[in-house]
Amino acid sequence: MAETETNPLRRPLPDGIVPEGEVTRTENRWIAIVLGMLGVMMAVIVVTGVTNALHPPSNVEIIDPTTLHLGGEFAESNLGTAAEPDGSVTVRLIAEQYNFVPECVRVPADTPVKFRLSSADVIHGFLLVGTNVNTMVVPGFVAEVRTSFNALGDYRMPCHEFCGVGHQGMWAHVNVVPKGRFPHLSTTERTSCVQQ
Amino acid sequence: MARDKGVLRLTNPWPRFAWLAGAAIVGISLALGFLVLDRYQQNDPPLGLWGAICWGLGITADLGPAREAAPTLRTPSRIAWTSSTLGQIRAGDAQHGSFIALNCTACHGEGGMSQSTFIPTLTGMDPAVIFKQLDDYRSGKRPWGVMGAIAKALSIRDSADVAAYYAARPNGLAAIAHEGSLRGESRSKESDSARHLAFMGDEQRGIPPCTACHGPHGYKIGAPPLAGQHAAYIERQLAAFAQRLRQNDINEQMRTIAMQLTPSEMHALAAFYGAPESSRVANK
Numbered sequence: 001m002a003e004t005e006t007n008p009l010r011r012p013l014p015d016g017i018v019p020e021g022e023v024t025r026t027e028n029r030w031i032a033i034v035l036g037m038l039g040v041m042m043a044v045i046v047v048t049g050v051t052n053a054l055h056p057p058s059n060v061e062i063i064d065p066t067t068l069h070l071g072g073e074f075a076e077s078n079l080g081t082a083a084e085p086d087g088s089v090t091v092r093l094i095a096e097q098y099n100f101v102p103e104c105v106r107v108p109a110d111t112p113v114k115f116r117l118s119s120a121d122v123i124h125g126f127l128l129v130g131t132n133v134n135t136m137v138v139p140g141f142v143a144e145v146r147t148s149f150n151a152l153g154d155y156r157m158p159c160h161e162f163c164g165v166g167h168q169g170m171w172a173h174v175n176v177v178p179k180g181r182f183p184h185l186s187t188t189e190r191t192s193c194v195q196q
Numbered sequence: 197m198a199r200d201k202g203v204l205r206l207t208n209p210w211p212r213f214a215w216l217a218g219a220a221i222v223g224i225s226l227a228l229g230f231l232v233l234d235r236y237q238q239n240d241p242p243l244g245l246w247g248a249i250c251w252g253l254g255i256t257a258d259l260g261p262a263r264e265a266a267p268t269l270r271t272p273s274r275i276a277w278t279s280s281t282l283g284q285i286r287a288g289d290a291q292h293g294s295f296i297a298l299n300c301t302a303c304h305g306e307g308g309m310s311q312s313t314f315i316p317t318l319t320g321m322d323p324a325v326i327f328k329q330l331d332d333y334r335s336g337k338r339p340w341g342v343m344g345a346i347a348k349a350l351s352i353r354d355s356a357d358v359a360a361y362y363a364a365r366p367n368g369l370a371a372i373a374h375e376g377s378l379r380g381e382s383r384s385k386e387s388d389s390a391r392h393l394a395f396m397g398d399e400q401r402g403i404p405p406c407t408a409c410h411g412p413h414g415y416k417i418g419a420p421p422l423a424g425q426h427a428a429y430i431e432r433q434l435a436a437f438a439q440r441l442r443q444n445d446i447n448e449q450m451r452t453i454a455m456q457l458t459p460s461e462m463h464a465l466a467a468f469y470g471a472p473e474s475s476r477v478a479n480k
Contacts, residue, residue, distance in 0.1 A: 038221065042228065049233045060254035067276045069446050076448055077270035094447050097416060098397075098404035101448045103456075112240075120447050121416075146240070166408030169397035187265040195455065 052132060065120050065139040068094060073142075074118050080190035081107055088112035092190075095124035095137045098166030100157060102192035105174045108182035109152055115145045125161030128174055136161060149176040273444050274335050275328045277417050284356050285327045293361025296354055299346065308362045313428035320368020325420040326359035329444075338444040369421040390468035393461060403456050406465070409449075418446065427470025434462040 068074040074094055080102050082090045088111060094101045095117055107113050117126055119139040126143060127134045130151075137143045149155075158171035175193045183191055230252040235242045243251060275281060297308070300318070304310050308318030318326065332338035333347035334355075350358070362368075392398075395413075397405035409416035422430060436442035437454035445451055454462070 035217070042224070046228055046233065050236055066278050069272055070274075070276055071269055071271065073266075075266075075269055076272060077267045079448075096447050096449060097414075098408055099402075099449060099452045101452055103402060103452050164408060165413040166397060166404030168399045169402060169404030169408075171399075171402045188267045190267060194452075 059142060059144040061142040061144075062140060063118055063142055065118065068118060068120055073116070076101070078190060080192035081105060081185075082190055083185040083187070085187075088114065090114045090116060093117045093126075093172075094120055095126065095159065095170075096120040097122060097164050098159075098170040100159070100170070100172035102194045103172040104193040104195075105157075105172065106182070106191055106193040107149065107174060107176055108179045109149050109176050110179060111182075112146065112148050115143075115147070117143045117145075122163050123161050124159045124163050124170070127158060127160045129156045129158070131155065134160075149174075152176050152178060270443075271337070272446055272448070273328065273332050273337050275331050275418075275446075277324075277446075281327075282324075284352060285323050285359065287353075288323060288327075288356035288358075288360030288363075290357070290360040290364045292354075293357035293359070296350065296358045297361050300358070303342075307365050308368065310426065313426045314432065315426070316429050317369060317425055318362040319365040320421070321359075321362050322420060323356070323359035323363040324417050326362055327355050328418055330355040330359070332444040338442060369424045390461070390464035393457075393465060394468060401456055403453060406469075422469040425470060427466040430469055431462050431466035434466065435459070438462070 063072070063074070069076060072078075074092060079092050079094060082092070084090055089107055091105050091107060091113060093105065093115065096119065115126070115133065117135075117137045118141070119137045121139060123139065124137040125135075126137050126145070128147075131147060131149070133145050133147050135143045135145050153176055155174040155176065156171060157174055159167060163170065173193070183189075185191060230249050231245065234252045235248045242248075300308070303312065303315050304318050305312075305315075308321070310317045329338060330347045330350060331352070333340060333343040334350070336344060347355070393403065394406045397403045397408070405413065406422065407413040409419040410422045411419075433442065434450075434454045434457060437445065437450045438457065440451060443451065457465070
């Protein structure tokens with residue numbers, strides 16, 4: 001105790017303003033509230049994550065944004081919807097100032113869809129109105145989003161990451177058609193609903 | 197007095213409780229984040245333990261891109277705007293380019309001021325544009341008999357030189373754009389819709405404004421200046437992009453836009469950008 005007496009910072013605070021038991025009870029109460037809040041937040045993250053399939057985009061695939069058009073996955077001949085052997089489809093898109101290419105994507109309903117996007121210049125955003133599809137498209141990386149569409153129709157696909165002076169004109173569509181009306185694609189065919 | 201009583205003493209349970217609670221929160225978070233949440237990827241069976249950990253860390257090499265067969269590769273151009281390409285363009289020698297340009301005057305006019313409405317004016321053209329178009333003619337990505345033959349006779353170095361020469365010519369496209377003659381054009385109703393397309397685009401149809409890439413609002417490399425170019429040439433190129441007769445735009449940029457324009461819009465835009473004969477003479 002002698003040591004604490006000499007150290008002015010260690011000197012005991014004057015007691016008696018609030019009874020010590022009361023202080024302890026208040027502290028314990030707040031600790032319980034904080035732990036409860038943490039628990040609720042964790043539970044919300046876990047439950048929504050599992051039930052709504054909400055995942056942070058954790059795909060780290062690197063790609064050179066300046067040479068996308070020279071070959072590889074994002075060459076223009078490979079863009080659009082591709083049919084996979086397991087019955088799912090993969091959609092490949094390029095986001096560039098100020099277009100999505102292709103600007104109209106056709107996918108079948110009630111089918112697993114995997115979107116793969118890359119940016120040719122700056123950061124763009126990929127969002128499908130009315131769905132939980134929402135990711136950033138960062139140049140140099142491949143953004144991947146999985147979903148499936150139950151409702152038919154035309155989904156708007158705006159760029160929601162301000163990308164420059166033409167940003168307001170940058171949006172495209174996803175057209176969901178019944179499974180039977182989706183063209184049967186061989187492994188080397190790609191489709192889109194861009195009017196030629 | 198309880199506050200200073202042996203905070204550091206082992207018998208005091210509270211520090212230990214705080215450390216344990218902290219460790220438990222970290223541990224539970226790690227377990228949830230790496231072992232539970234990322235196991236359930238939509239449309240796929242749940243991942244295994246190691247797969248989930250790797251996925252959570254962003255390592256997806258084992259899942260990676262689908263390896264299905266790809267269609268026959270079609271590329272729009274051999275040019276990519278890499279630093280080495282930009283270096284080649286910067287190294288262009290206008291002096292040497294002026295000798296090469298003597299071969300161009302027959303069609304593109306004295307100093308690049310074309311007199312034919314179907315042949316583009318090159319005076320004051322961005323050097324990257326000339327460099328890329330020459331390479332596209334050379335590789336046949338932009339098929340055009342005459343220019344293909346001429347470009348094949350030029351080396352990459354020659355292309356950069358002639359591009360530097362035309363870019364440095366005074367009173368050309370760059371100067372017209374700089375003077376802002378765009379806004380002073382005719383005030384007919386048709387050009388109002390063209391003006392709106394040029395400056396605002398059409399957000400209802402997802403068409404970005406021309407000025408966002410072709411200037412003056414924004415510039416994108418490879419996009420030529422338009423003000424002062426021949427209207428008939430601009431209209432023909434828009435139609436060629438829309439009909440996919442011309443496919444040398446990187447990442448289908450112009451094809452995507454031109455496809456959404458109606459023929460009358462193409463005509464109006466071309467008339468809006470194309471300088472009338474009188475103003476071009478005045479600018480000479």
